[in-house]
Amino acid sequence: MSSTEVTETAPASDERRDALVARLGEELGDALIAGHVDAGRDVWVRVATAAWEDAGRVARDVLGLRYFGFLSAIDWLPSPYGRSLDAAIDLEAEPASGEVEQMEQGVTGGETRFQVFARLHSVTEHIGLTLKVDVPNDTLALATWTRLFGGANWHEREVFEMFGISFEGHPSLRKLYLPGDFEGHPLRKDFPLLSRMVKPWPGIVDVEGMPGVADDEGGE
Amino acid sequence: MITQLAVELAYWQQSILRSVGVIAAVLLPAGTIVYLFLFKMMSFMQSRLGPNEAGPYGSMQLLAEVGKFLQKEDLIPDGADRRVFTWAPIVVVASTFVTYVVVPFGPDAWFAQIPTGIYFALAVSSLSVIGVLMAGWSSANKYSLMGGLRAAGQLIAYELPLVLAALGVVIQAGTMDMQGIVAAQRTGEIFGFGGIGNPFILTQFVGFMIFLIAMQAELTQPPFDMPVAESELVAGYMTEYSGFRFLLFFIGEYATAGAFSAIAATLFLGGWALPGLDLDNNLMNVLGPVVLLVKILLIMFLVMWFRVTYPRFREDQLQIFAWKYLIPLSLVNITATAVLKVVF
Amino acid sequence: MTAVTERQQLAYIANQAADMRVNVELETEGMTLNIGPQHPATHGTLRIIVKLDGEQVVAADPVPGYMHRGYEKLAEVRTYPQVTTLVNRIDWLGSFANEVPFILAAERLMEVEAPPRAQWIRTILFELSRIGNIALFLGDMAVQLGAVTPVFYAFRDREYVLNQIEAITGGRFHPNFDRIGGLKDDIPKGWVAETKGVLTKMRAFCDELDELLVGNEIFTARTRGVGVIPPEVGLSYGLSGANLRASGIDWDHRRDSPCGLVYDKLDWKVWTHPDGDSFARYWVRLQETREAILMLEQLLDGIPSGPIMAKVPRIIKVPAGEAYVATENPLGEMGYYVVSKGDLVPFRVKIRSASFNNISIVPWVLRGVYVPDVITILASLYFILGDIDR
Numbered sequence: 001m002s003s004t005e006v007t008e009t010a011p012a013s014d015e016r017r018d019a020l021v022a023r024l025g026e027e028l029g030d031a032l033i034a035g036h037v038d039a040g041r042d043v044w045v046r047v048a049t050a051a052w053e054d055a056g057r058v059a060r061d062v063l064g065l066r067y068f069g070f071l072s073a074i075d076w077l078p079s080p081y082g083r084s085l086d087a088a089i090d091l092e093a094e095p096a097s098g099e100v101e102q103m104e105q106g107v108t109g110g111e112t113r114f115q116v117f118a119r120l121h122s123v124t125e126h127i128g129l130t131l132k133v134d135v136p137n138d139t140l141a142l143a144t145w146t147r148l149f150g151g152a153n154w155h156e157r158e159v160f161e162m163f164g165i166s167f168e169g170h171p172s173l174r175k176l177y178l179p180g181d182f183e184g185h186p187l188r189k190d191f192p193l194l195s196r197m198v199k200p201w202p203g204i205v206d207v208e209g210m211p212g213v214a215d216d217e218g219g220e
Numbered sequence: 221m222i223t224q225l226a227v228e229l230a231y232w233q234q235s236i237l238r239s240v241g242v243i244a245a246v247l248l249p250a251g252t253i254v255y256l257f258l259f260k261m262m263s264f265m266q267s268r269l270g271p272n273e274a275g276p277y278g279s280m281q282l283l284a285e286v287g288k289f290l291q292k293e294d295l296i297p298d299g300a301d302r303r304v305f306t307w308a309p310i311v312v313v314a315s316t317f318v319t320y321v322v323v324p325f326g327p328d329a330w331f332a333q334i335p336t337g338i339y340f341a342l343a344v345s346s347l348s349v350i351g352v353l354m355a356g357w358s359s360a361n362k363y364s365l366m367g368g369l370r371a372a373g374q375l376i377a378y379e380l381p382l383v384l385a386a387l388g389v390v391i392q393a394g395t396m397d398m399q400g401i402v403a404a405q406r407t408g409e410i411f412g413f414g415g416i417g418n419p420f421i422l423t424q425f426v427g428f429m430i431f432l433i434a435m436q437a438e439l440t441q442p443p444f445d446m447p448v449a450e451s452e453l454v455a456g457y458m459t460e461y462s463g464f465r466f467l468l469f470f471i472g473e474y475a476t477a478g479a480f481s482a483i484a485a486t487l488f489l490g491g492w493a494l495p496g497l498d499l500d501n502n503l504m505n506v507l508g509p510v511v512l513l514v515k516i517l518l519i520m521f522l523v524m525w526f527r528v529t530y531p532r533f534r535e536d537q538l539q540i541f542a543w544k545y546l547i548p549l550s551l552v553n554i555t556a557t558a559v560l561k562v563v564f
Numbered sequence: 565m566t567a568v569t570e571r572q573q574l575a576y577i578a579n580q581a582a583d584m585r586v587n588v589e590l591e592t593e594g595m596t597l598n599i600g601p602q603h604p605a606t607h608g609t610l611r612i613i614v615k616l617d618g619e620q621v622v623a624a625d626p627v628p629g630y631m632h633r634g635y636e637k638l639a640e641v642r643t644y645p646q647v648t649t650l651v652n653r654i655d656w657l658g659s660f661a662n663e664v665p666f667i668l669a670a671e672r673l674m675e676v677e678a679p680p681r682a683q684w685i686r687t688i689l690f691e692l693s694r695i696g697n698i699a700l701f702l703g704d705m706a707v708q709l710g711a712v713t714p715v716f717y718a719f720r721d722r723e724y725v726l727n728q729i730e731a732i733t734g735g736r737f738h739p740n741f742d743r744i745g746g747l748k749d750d751i752p753k754g755w756v757a758e759t760k761g762v763l764t765k766m767r768a769f770c771d772e773l774d775e776l777l778v779g780n781e782i783f784t785a786r787t788r789g790v791g792v793i794p795p796e797v798g799l800s801y802g803l804s805g806a807n808l809r810a811s812g813i814d815w816d817h818r819r820d821s822p823c824g825l826v827y828d829k830l831d832w833k834v835w836t837h838p839d840g841d842s843f844a845r846y847w848v849r850l851q852e853t854r855e856a857i858l859m860l861e862q863l864l865d866g867i868p869s870g871p872i873m874a875k876v877p878r879i880i881k882v883p884a885g886e887a888y889v890a891t892e893n894p895l896g897e898m899g900y901y902v903v904s905k906g907d908l909v910p911f912r913v914k915i916r917s918a919s920f921n922n923i924s925i926v927p928w929v930l931r932g933v934y935v936p937d938v939i940t941i942l943a944s945l946y947f948i949l950g951d952i953d954r
Contacts, residue, residue: 041887060655066799066800070899074914075912103895104905109577119888119901119916126815150924150928151925153870162636180630186634187637193640229912268716350913363597444783451707451710452938454603528712529776531782531786532782532936533782535934
């Protein structure tokens, strides 16, 4: 990539975001497990499971991140069904290695299969923070944020039905989208996407040439 | 007018002939013209084309729609009160058509001459609220019920200003006979100038405005269309109707608008009379209906203009408007009319 | 533009208390009304179960999901370029705007930046989508309030905008035009001049609606003080876009974090309204449409020359990492949280759509209002069903 530049020439350090993580560390102490700053662009923190609600409260009241962006979860289990890309060109792009993928928990690390993450934003400082938390493998339960943010209600219901993570203290933890008798948690990696299993996907057939350029050169 | 027939007919035979003749010769073409005029006008205001496929310039649209609705299945919901459900549209339409009975179309062109014509018209026209309530109640649908109840509340609230506004005219004309009111306007004078007679819209302008507003509400047209509010109550009391029963409501909507417009035209615009032509001129029997139709169209134009322009009120705002503003205003109007009547 | 005074609030509370007393005395029974899933006001298939006391709402419970298509799952088995086809269908009235944040997130992970010309054209299409989308809201809100005419104007004039989008992208509704590293194509000849003509029409459209609705007493009576959302509540529910700005919060992604789009090179302002009621939301959107027209005029004059595509590999593999990019879409903040494991397909895509949060406030804001106001409030919050259900 000779001619392209890095988006927003990233400064080596980012004082505002570093300060945010530091402040959160002061308030939460040991409960702040990890922090990651993508200088000039974004910031992530991971907090202890027990301190999830506290972390939200601190972020809202102390850090001034009053805007509730979203709350969701992620299943770090490598998909047992592969990438479901079975066209010849996909296999060519990445031949099946055969080795079992390790579970890696993203930029702030983690110990459990499921992580819940939420995004808060400050409408005055214009800074956003992604908070992550491990969800214990055995209980799959977490404290609710509905007491902090009204919007968390629906998001937690969505996570509940999609991942099967329950939120303690949620006023009405029901299914949001799916019919009441639906079984399984669709966004878990081990939930098969049946339509893809039944009918093979044509794969990347829509790779197109760059406009006005010979096919295999690309770019300017 | 059908007195010089070759054969002697009994009164009831004459009546049937009259009714059929009126329906064939007057109502159908009048309905077509009114319908086409209104639809083309509303389409123009809403920047669309309007009816243009059925017949030349879409003139057969009314027939096409009647044909369409007659083909549809006549659905009656399971939980509905069948008898009430089936009768409701007929009550609405009947009350509308009965209103036309007392409207005079010319010196001799009338269905019935009742000395208290205006009283009869206003009384009969409010019967339609019973039909609406019947429809709303019997549909076994919550939306319909709410629509019916809203309609009842609204029609009762606006019946009052409507009658009070008409009362001003009655006081000024000194008669409740519709022909008498037309005559009073034709022969009246404004400060000694009798060139155009004295259409009561000039002296009773406040009354005319009140009448128009109350009429809009009686017709449940926007901005007073809460009973049918399609974005809230789907179609209110009409929600469960289909086929020709819906058609009856549909026709009833426009026919009622026509009936009220006819009353308004008679009360305020001089009815069938034309300035410059004598009241007993025989020509007026032919010209009168045309003149009245034009005046009806004029008022219906206003009704439909409001309809396509305004958003709708909320139920409480509607009631406040009726009881706090319209009714006191119409009472003041009556008082002023009575005082001036005595003074002049 | 006065905020709801304390006195009005007290009067409201007193009214409610009086009603409650009456209800206790008469022992009236509530009624459950099912608004939707097939209802004209939900324009889509949202269902709201409303418990009524007379015409007053006691409790409201929205039931989304009648159009849930599982895009987050589907995105996990599609390559990055294929995902744009999916996300086009989230907010189907402003489709192009849906693609942009996803592409920006992928670009951030790949450390690629689109060339300036591509960024300008992206911004132009973004704002055109906004006008096309909000124009329909401006008409639709009137229809929900019972005025039928404005929606015809909206459909008529929105068509001009869609034509311009189609002229560039080939699709009226689903352009699928944005690419990682740039755009699929350049703008056609004569397009800029044509679009300027369209902007004149859209400005006339805004003026028309301003006269027809904003100045109308009934419209004001129906919307002022209806569905008031205080700023703190709005923030807590994650309301965004015009809904939040109508509550007086001066925050706009376009101004405050214009990553990848060229809003910082334009002269424009963010409109806010202190009231937080339905009228404020309508008014802010109307002003935003005008502002978008203003922006587009500057954008059309300033398109730089150059390539429209950065150099990206033929088969796109995104390096491992996580990125969240949000933009100010017509409906509000739309963001994609993309987790990549260095593969052809994203590992996880969390789609943060604006309407989901905007509608989650419904149970809060509908309490105690009348049935007609339910419709007003729903219309003024402006949701698109695909944007709730994804």
